[in-house]
Amino acid sequence: MDLIKIILVFSLICGLFAELKVPPGTCRSQIVKGKLVQVGDCKKDDGSDIVRLTQKSLDEKKKAENKCSVIYKTKCFRAVVYGTDNVTFNGAQSVCKSMNNGKLANIYDLTHFQSLLRYLRPMIPAGETSTDVWTGMEYKNNQLLLSSGGPITMTTEVWYPGHPKSYASWSVVSVDINKVPESAYQGMRNTKPSYSRHGVICEI
Incomplete structure (x- = not known):
């Protein structure tokens, strides 16, 4: 019986060594459950490996966070949409700033507008028939403005029915x-900055 136990233990140890074995003169390092694990000929013990691996992990995470959802004319756009309309205009600015110091997005033309609608439609919260997001654009003195303050002209089909309104506070x-997609009840609306929306579209 003891001989069988010895054979089993020996087999287990051989299996572990076979799994950990790496080619001679090489070192394999990885972070497992927050700890640096090294296998092979690892002579460094100055912490540089864990610094390098940690930085690589952070870089990959940052790259994923800053990934563009829509690219239009080399510009990068991402949206954040919540289940309730609790995002004020000021809150929307903070959301975009947290994305690699982004800003509230402009909409540059009809083609761009239509691509954003296609991107945003699947983000409509469950149980809702529509959603709404902030942009960085303004409407002042009967003129649509980019976030830079420069004027822009849009075709009437991008506007929500009955908009733009001529109220100064909107x-x-x-x-x-x-x-x-075919609904007439969608599009750009000028409104008060104190109102709340479901989310925001950001230009990163």
Whole structure:
């Protein structure tokens, strides 16, 4: 019986060594459960490996966080949409700033507008027929403005029915997205900055 136990233990040890074995003169390092694990000929013990691996992990995470969801004319766009309309205009600015120091997005033309609608439609919260997000655009003195303050002209089909409104306090622009692509009840709306929306589209 003891002989069988010895054979089993020996087999287990051989299996572990076979799994850990790496070619001579090489060192394999990886972070496992927050700890540096090294296998092979690892002579360094100055902490440089864990620093390098940690930096690589952070770089990969940052790259994933800053990934563009929509690219239009070399510009990068990402949206954040919540289940409730709790994002004010000021709150939207903070959300975008947290994305690699981004800003609230501009919409540059009809093609760009349509690509953003396609991107945002699947983000409509469950149980809702539509959602709305802030942009960085403004509407002042009957003129649509980019976030830079420069004027821009858009075709009337990008506007929500009955918009733009001529009220002076309705100075910022959001976009409503309907679950039904053919619905007339979607588009850009000028509104008050104190109102809340479901989210924001950011330009990174």
